[in-house]
Amino acid sequence: MRTVLSKELGGPETLVLENVADPAPGAGEVLVDVAACAINFPDTLIIRDLYQMKPPRPFAPGGEISGTIAALGEGLSGWAVGDRVIAGLGAGGLAERVVINAARLFRVPEGIDLVAASALLxxxxxxxxxxxxxxxxxxxxxxxxxxxxxxxxxxxxxxxxxxxxxxxxxxxxxxxxxxxxxxxxxxxxxxxxxxxxxxxxxxxxxxxxxxxxxxxxxxxxxxxxxxxxxxxxxxxxxxxxxxxxxxxxxxxxxxxxxxxxxxxxxxxxxxxAFTARDPQRNAANIAELFDLWQAGKIAPLISETYPLERAHEAIAKLEQRGAIGKLVVVMDGAGQAS
The missing domain is CATH 3.90.180.10 (Medium-chain alcohol dehydrogenases, catalytic domain)
Structure with missing residues (x-):
């Protein structure tokens, strides 16, 4: 699979696109085919070691994704291959496939586009x-x-x-x-x-x-x-x-x-920190957000989409405070910056 990696300390220009082996889910985990990864301000910091979380290199930036479950880890129930989900990762989202602890998943209701859903969490x-x-x-x-x-x-x-x-x-x-x-x-x-x-x-x-x-x-x-x-x-x-x-x-x-x-x-x-300390209340908040979305009261604005090989451009634009709404990297290459 393809992924964007931070292999050295620096700005968006230091990120590289590489092919790596697909990950495999362990117990309590799922493998997700990523549809889209939304870019957020922490992505501009984590590659410079300025964020509170400092993953060991090489790592993929990208803190929130949407996608479809491709495989389940051992002993996992409540989820099925093909389920549409969103998740917060901290890092790792700029990849075609990611392994995620199932406790971090939220189900995407039918009728909500997966690319748009990546910009919610x-x-x-x-x-x-x-x-x-x-x-x-x-x-x-x-x-x-x-x-x-x-x-x-x-x-x-x-x-x-x-x-x-x-x-x-x-x-x-x-x-x-x-x-x-x-x-x-x-x-x-x-x-x-x-x-x-x-x-x-x-x-x-x-x-x-x-x-x-x-x-x-x-x-x-x-x-x-x-x-x-x-x-x-x-x-x-x-x-x-x-x-x-x-x-x-x-x-x-x-x-x-x-x-x-x-x-x-x-x-x-x-x-x-709130999501870790009070996951039930956070889950209720996310469910309320989907209700508000389906009621037409909110709708995430995605102003530009980018293919994976241009993910560094999205991070750079956000860092320069040039974005209106959300910038999203789309894994199938259908989205292009405009």
Missing amino acids: MTYGTTIHALKDRGNIKAGETVLVLGAAGGVGLSAVELAKAYGCRVVAGVSSEQKASAARKAGADEVVIYGRPPFDKEQSKALAQQFKDAVGPGGADIVYDIVGGDYSEPALRAIAWEGRFLVIGFPAGIAKMPLNLTLLKSCDIRGVFWG
């Missing part, structure tokens, strides 16, 4: 955990989403709207603003690129305040970090919840006096 799984379990979201609240045009950001816009909230989207271009509006955002703030000096930070805070309204944002969904975080915190509501998701713009230094003045919370969201 990490983005919407993170967001439903963030908004429901950490954000205690309620209908009628106002949600400010930073980085609202990427895969995770668009999932936050869609899910917040599905839960009956008003959504303000923060993005860096008019093209991204259009995507956020199409996903349901009620207001959009277009911000510049950091670093911000004191006056620029103050001006951005005022933009956020004007957009969320006098009551402030009940939830701030921050997947960007860096110089964007403090201005967003300044626009939070009394007893608001500031959700920390990720840091592609850097780790923010937050003035904690604002948490006192606003009586607000800063809450970390570590979806990966």
Whole structure:
């Protein structure tokens, strides 16, 4: 089978395409014919040894896949060859076949395309955990989403709207603003690129305040970090919840006096650890996501697809923050970058 391997420390240009032997499932495992592998921000980090998980080389990046079960390991029940599934791997997804512990599988309902399904788990799984379990979201609240045009950001816009909230989207271009509006955002703030000096930070805070309204944002969904975080915190509501998701713009230094003045919370969201600690609640969240999808309330946006031999291009584009929605590598070569 073909796979994309990280054999040396470095960026996407260091990845190589090779033919390797097919893996075989052991007890409690399944072999999956991969249909598609969605690209996520951790893929840009893991190949540089900057992610919390550092698999030994050579390894294939790619943390979430969709596909069809090709073989079952010894003693496994509840699954059958031909079942359509999605799974989170951490790494290993950029390959035509992968072995996965059956406990990590989720069944894909009929009527949902497998390529589209590959874009659900990490983005919407993170967001439903963030908004429901950490954000205690309620209908009628106002949600400010930073980085609202990427895969995770668009999932936050869609899910917040599905839960009956008003959504303000923060993005860096008019093209991204259009995507956020199409996903349901009620207001959009277009911000510049950091670093911000004191006056620029103050001006951005005022933009956020004007957009969320006098009551402030009940939830701030921050997947960007860096110089964007403090201005967003300044626009939070009394007893608001500031959700920390990720840091592609850097780790923010937050003035904690604002948490006192606003009586607000800063809450970390570590979806990966949550899935290991509470797999039953995570499974219920994923089932709810498929219900919302089938009800037409969410739909993952895949803006570009790539064949396996061009997987490095997808990782590079995401690293450069050029993606709108999700970038997906399709194993049969049918998808092409556009």
